[in-house]
Amino acid sequence: MILVTGGLGFIGSHTVRALLDLGESCVLVQRRTRELPADLAGRRATIEQADITDLNAFLDIGKRHQITGILHLAGSMPWPPDPQQPIEAARKALDGLFNVFQAAHEWNVDRVGVASTIGVYGGVTGDGPLGEDMPLSMASAHLIPTFKKIGELLNGHLADATGIDVVNYRISATWGPRDPHGALFFAAPELVHAAARGTEPNLSTLPGPAHAEDSIDMCYVKDTARAIALLQLADRLDHRTYNVASGRATTNAEIITAIKQLVPDAKVELPTGGDPRQSYLDITRLQRDTGYKPEYDTERSVADYIAWLRAGNAH
Structure with a gap:
């Protein structure tokens, strides 16, 4: 049984479904609810209400379930930021990560997978593929990649010190059904929402103006989830860090x-003048060790997401 922190979150909920589809059973750890979604009822999934920063409550889960692996997809970072208590917020975030490892050590789990981010490559310049062994900048422009870099270093230390099999999942720009973030770092989710609503996109939440040429490695959430599930269940992995991505750069254009093609009158045009350089995550390692291949190209992703939104789903 795989314990999934953040199992009802955006990526977590899709990953639980991918694990179930592969024949695994799951226990979802959520801070605020004990209710399983209707589409998981009757499947090999259960939910435990607990805060991972409460070590005793978290360890108690292991008394009720035979946990064989942990997927830590809840954010071990102070997000959203708490300007009133920044030190306490940072301490609490890291406590959650330490508690995951404490539980893994006491439960003798087979593998701990920890979500990282494409953002750790921030500061790496140039076109082309970004590989897991590239040197990373010590600087970071945002707290999310800052804490993910810290987490990867701590994960490596704790893996060596405890002998736990720990895997970092550097997840690319993921989008699709149940995405609550919208245009947080890239424009695509809001462009699709605007097309489904019949409105103009609101891109004011982006860190800067969006252009047609802008690109990023964009992975549809169902592919992201399946890649994580394959990594978590693999009999053997030859590396500690894997890019989880589409393996290509996708432009706003x-x-x-x-x-x-689906909504001809959609008001989603963007101006030209963006950065023509294209970088993306190299997924050779992921493909070689799991057999993963992305199933959702740009056209299929957009069609699936628009259909989901038009079915009455809010995001």
Whole structure:
């Protein structure tokens, strides 16, 4: 049984479904609810209400379930930031990560997978693929990649010190059904939402203006989830860190073209003048060790997401 922190979150909920589809059973750890979604009822999934920063409550889960692996997808970072108590917020975030390892050590789990982010590559310049062994900048422009870099270093230390099999999942820009973030770092989710709503996109939440040429490694959430599930269940992994991504750069222009094929009158045009350079995550390691191949190209992703939104789902 795989314990999944953040199992009802955006990536977590899809990953639980991917694990179940592969024949695994799951226990979802959530801080605020004890209710399983209707589509998980009757499947090999259960939910435990607990805060991972409460060590005793977290360890008690192991008394009720035979946990064989842990997928830590809840954010071990102070997000959203707490300007009133920044030190306490940072301490609490890292406590959650330490508690996951404490539980893994006491439960003798087979593997701990920990979510990292494409953001750790921030500061790496140039075009082309970004590989897991590339040197990373010590600086970071945002607290999320800051804490993910800290987490990867702590994970490596604790793996060596305890002998736990620990794997970092550097997740690319993930989007699709149940995404609550919208245009937080890239424009595609809001472009699709605007097309489904019949409105103009609101891209004011982006860190800067969006252009047609702007690109990023964009992975549809169902592919992201399946890749994580394959890594978690693999009999053997030869590395400690894996890029979880599409393995290609997708431009806003490609997203707009796919949208227009389905919604010709969508008001989703963007100006030109963006950065033409394209970088993306190298997924050779992931493919070699798990057999993973992305199933959702740009057109299929856009079609699936628009259908989901038009079915009455809020995000």
